[in-house]
Amino acid sequence: MSATLLDGKAFAATLRSKVSEHVSGLKETHGITPGLAVVLVGEDPASEVYVRNKARQTVETGMQSFEHRLPAETSEADLLVLIDQLNTDPAVHGILVQLPLPGHMNADLVINAIEPAKDVDGFHISNVGLLGTGQKAMVPCTPLGCLMLLRDHFGSLSGLNAVVVGRSNIVGKPMAQLLLGDSCTVTIAHSRTKGIEALCRSADILVAAVGRPEMIKGDWIKSGATVIDVGINRIDAPEKALREDGTVKTRLVGDVDFDSAVQIAGAITPVPGGVGPMTIACLLANTVTACCRANGLPEPQGLTA
Numbered sequence: 009m010s011a012t013l014l015d016g017k018a019f020a021a022t023l024r025s026k027v028s029e030h031v032s033g034l035k036e037t038h039g040i041t042p043g044l045a046v047v048l049v050g051e052d053p054a055s056e057v058y059v060r061n062k063a064r065q066t067v068e069t070g071m072q073s074f075e076h077r078l079p080a081e082t083s084e085a086d087l088l089v090l091i092d093q094l095n096t097d098p099a100v101h102g103i104l105v106q107l108p109l110p111g112h113m114n115a116d117l118v119i120n121a122i123e124p125a126k127d128v129d130g131f132h133i134s135n136v137g138l139l140g141t142g143q144k145a146m147v148p149c150t151p152l153g154c155l156m157l158l159r160d161h162f163g164s165l166s167g168l169n170a171v172v173v174g175r176s177n178i179v180g181k182p183m184a185q186l187l188l189g190d191s192c193t194v195t196i197a198h199s200r201t202k203g204i205e206a207l208c209r210s211a212d213i214l215v216a217a218v219g220r221p222e223m224i225k226g227d228w229i230k231s232g233a234t235v236i237d238v239g240i241n242r243i244d245a246p247e248k249a250l251r252e253d254g255t256v257k258t259r260l261v262g263d264v265d266f267d268s269a270v271q272i273a274g275a276i277t278p279v280p281g282g283v284g285p286m287t288i289a290c291l292l293a294n295t296v297t298a299c300c301r302a303n304g305l306p307e308p309q310g311l312t313a
Contacts, residue, residue, distance in 0.1 A: 010270045010271060011235070011269070011270045011271075011272075011273040011274055011275050011276045012274065012275040012276075013275075013276065013277075013278055013282075014157050014161060014234075014236075014275055014276065014277045014278075014282060015281065015282075016153070016157060016277055016281060016282040016283055016284065016285045016286045017281045017285045019156065019157060019160065019285075019286065019289075020153075020285035020286050020288070020289035021285075021289075023156070023286070023289040023290070023292075023293060023311075024065065024068070024069055024289050024292060026293075026308075026310055026311065027069045027289070027292045027293055027296055027311065028068075028069045028070055030296050030308045030311065031069055031070040031071055031296060032070060034296075034299065034300075034305075035070070038303065038305065040299065040303055041070070041071065041072050041099075042071045042072070042101050042102070042295050042296050042298075042299035043071060043072035043073075043074060043099045043100045043101050043102070043295075043299075044062070044066050044071055044072070044073055044074065044100075044101070044102040044103075044104065044128065044291075044292070044295045045074040045075075045076065045094045045097075045100045045102065045103050045104070046059055046062055046063065046073070046074070046075055046076070046104045046106060047076045047078065047087070047090065047091070047094075047103070047104070047105045047106065048075070048076070048077050048078070048106045049078045049079075049080060049082055049087060049105075049106070049109055049110055049113070050078075050079070050080035050109075050110050051080065052106075052108065055106045055107075055108075058106065058288075059075065059077075059106055061288060062104070062288055062291065063075055065288055065289075065292060066292060066295075069292055071292070071295060071296075072099065074094075074099075074100060076090060076094075078090070080110050081110075082110075084112065084113045084114065084117070084118070087105075087113065087118060088117075088118065088121050091103065091105070091118070091121045091122055092121070094122075094126070095121075095122065095123040095126065100126065101126060101295055101298045101299040101302055102126055102128035102291075102294060102295035102298050102299075103122050103123070103126045103127065103128065104128055104129050104291065105118055105119065105122070105129075119131045119132060120132055120133055124146070125146070125298060125301060125302060126298060127146050128146055128149075128291055128294040128295050128298055129146075129148060129149065129291075130145065130146040130147050130148035130149070130152075130182065130294070131148065131177070131178070132146070135147075136177070136181075136182070139182055139185050139186075140185055142189060146294055146297075146298065147182065147186065147290075147294070147312070147313045148178060148179070148182045149286075149287045149288070149290040149291045149294060150178065150179050150238060150283060150286070150287045150290070151179055151182040151183040151186050152186070152286075152290045152293075152294070152312075152313055153283055153286025153287055153289065153290045154183060154186075154215060154236050154238065154283055154286070155183075155186045155187070155190070155313060156286065156290070157236065157277065157282075157283070157286065158190075158213060158234065158236065159190070161234060161275055162234070164190075165187065165190040165191065165192050165213070166190065166191040166192075167191060167192070167193070168192050168193070168212040168213055169192070169193050169195075169210055169211050169212045169213070170184075170187045170192040170193065170194045170195070170211060170212065170213040170214075170215065171194075171195045171196075171197055171207055171208055171210065171211035171213070171214050171215070172184045172187070172194065172195070172196050172197070172215045172217065173197045173198065173204070173208065173214070173215065173216050173217065173218045173223075173224065173263070174196075174197075174198060174215075174216070174217035174218040174219065174238070174263075175196055175198045176217065176219075179217040179238050180196060180198075180217050181196070183215055183217065183238075184196050186313055187213070187215075189313065192213065195207060195210075195211075198218065199218065199220075204228075205227075205228045208224060208228040208229065208230075209228060209229065209230050210230065211229075211230060211233055212230070212233055212234065213233065213234050213236070214228075214229060214230075214233055214234070214235045214236070215236045215238065216235065216236065216237045216238060216239055216262065216263035216264050217238035217239065217263065218239070218263050219239060219241070219263065220239070220241075220263055221239065221241035221243050221261050221262075221263065222241075222243075222261055222262070222263070222264065222265040222266075223263050223264075223265075224263060224264045224265065224269070225265045225268055225269070226265060226267075226268025226269045226270075226271055226272045227268070227272070229269055229272045229273050230272075231272055231274075232273070232274035233272075233273055233274060234273065234274055234275045234276070235264055235269055235273045235275070235276040235277065236277050236282075236283060237262035237263055237264040237266070237276065237277050237278075237279050237282060237283065238262070238263065238283050239261070239262040239263030239264070239279065240260060240262070240279060240280070240284060241260070241261050241262065241263070242258045242259070242260055242261075243258060243259060243261055244256045244257075244258055245257050245258055245259040260279055260280050261279060262277075262278075262279035262282075264276070264279075266278065266279065293308075293311035293312070294311075296308055296311055297311055297312050
């Protein structure tokens, strides 16, 4: 018997529809249009794709999109000047600086220059602290998307055992905080965890966010557990025909060995089509939430943690 697939693509489409409804309401009732500013420094190919998708989906949901593309040699000081301008621009409710930044820039310094209320990525140290103490924060998009998928699947998460494999500031740590907030019993595991296989087998909810392709095998998973695979890894696919130039084609895989896991788990997110589409949808949701907070309006239902 194979697991139920948690369709992040379909859920994200529903979430974007809710965002569009809220945006329409803000325009009609209050004359306010939420605005998202995305800053890209340099020409990283993956970042280019992300920024293009973010801009397109921002416009499709009725919001304003402000793109700032800066050359790779831009100084850190000049980037900070731009961020300061966006912080004080009333048309901008959300600011996202696309990572990674060029090597000569201090990413922590840049992220912490963003006004916390406009930090729709949820990376500012103030938002990290607010989330960790259970207060109202801007929540990082990928963990928020995972939480929404889990709530939709389970209803209540109260009392469930959750294991998060990965301790990054972007996914692992905030994911653990969100699960704690929903009354899970949470363990964070990582590459140096002893007996990690047995620990994973204790989980009702297993979140894989370690960045290692297909690391978590089917026999690491408890029968019937729900698996959230955050990993996006590109590996060689020699089973496919070679490219015209003779190089090996690639394919996307998660941090979970899907073929073995799908036979054991009760539910699982595929890669691609699981967590990935939720990230941008939650970015849009965070922008609407930031807009409502900035204008003293009630927070939109169903868009926040």
